Amino acid sequence: QLQLVESGGDLVQPGGSLRLSCTASGFNLDYYAIGWFRQAPGKEREGVSCSSSSDGSKIYTNSVKDRFTISRDSTKNTVYLQMNSLKPEDTAVYYCAASYFAPGTMTCDASVYDYWGQGSQVTVSS
DSSP: OOEEEEEOOOEEOTTOOEEEEEEEESSOGGGSEEEEEEEOTTSOOEEEEEEOSSSOOEEEOTTTTTTEEEEEEGGGTEEEEEEOSOOGGGOEEEEEEEEOOOTTOOOOOGGGOOEEOOOEEEEEOO
């Protein structure tokens, strides 16, 4: 079956780094856009970063720009989110998700993504 399996969430001090991984089985991520989303208690699910399969374009929400990086390793069918200079406000459950978009139409809206990972807790606290 089609699955996305996440790993890498942890407790980290402010200013620290983590790398989240999302590995696909049952489908080839090269044909799909990938997004990383997060949800903190009492808040809406937020698009953190999304990556197009067609043209390589990437989207970052302003609060993580210049701190987080989304990347792909096609040989491993895996997508990563490198998270640097972490802040307490980054604390959330992080989800990876995949969806097909026609070229030029990719968005980072959680409501239109089709396949989801199980979620991984990231806690930033001293």
